[in-house]
Amino acid sequence: MVQETKKRQRTCIGCGAHDTKGALYRIVRASDGTVSFDPSGRSAGRGAYVCSRACFASAWKARKLDRALRAKLTEQDYETIGAELARECDAGTEETEE
Numbered sequence: 001m002v003q004e005t006k007k008r009q010r011t012c013i014g015c016g017a018h019d020t021k022g023a024l025y026r027i028v029r030a031s032d033g034t035v036s037f038d039p040s041g042r043s044a045g046r047g048a049y050v051c052s053r054a055c056f057a058s059a060w061k062a063r064k065l066d067r068a069l070r071a072k073l074t075e076q077d078y079e080t081i082g083a084e085l086a087r088e089c090d091a092g093t094e095e096t097e098e
Helices: 051-060 064-069 075-097
Strands: 009-011 018-020 023-031 035-038 046-050
Touching: 023 064, 035 064, 035 075, 046 051, 046 064, 051 064, 064 075
Parallel strands: none
Antiparallel strands: 009 018, 023 035, 023 046
8 A cells, every 4th residue: 555645734834724835926035145036946055935925025024934944134135036026926826717
């Protein structure tokens, strides 16, 4: 009998929803301290996940990314990540509409 392995669940830092890695958006802090949006979900470093732009906005307001990534993010970091996340969310909705 083959035992089926369970997919590891990730948690959105904005709302606390659980989902698979592929269903969430990843934000990563690299070993050099830079923080960026990770569209592939495979970049090396400490990651945090959000499920939507609304959850990212909530995490921004409460500064939850600082805690999750164990780093002090500037407003410029949040704005850059927000813009990258918005582009990815918009690209994802265009693909599903076609």
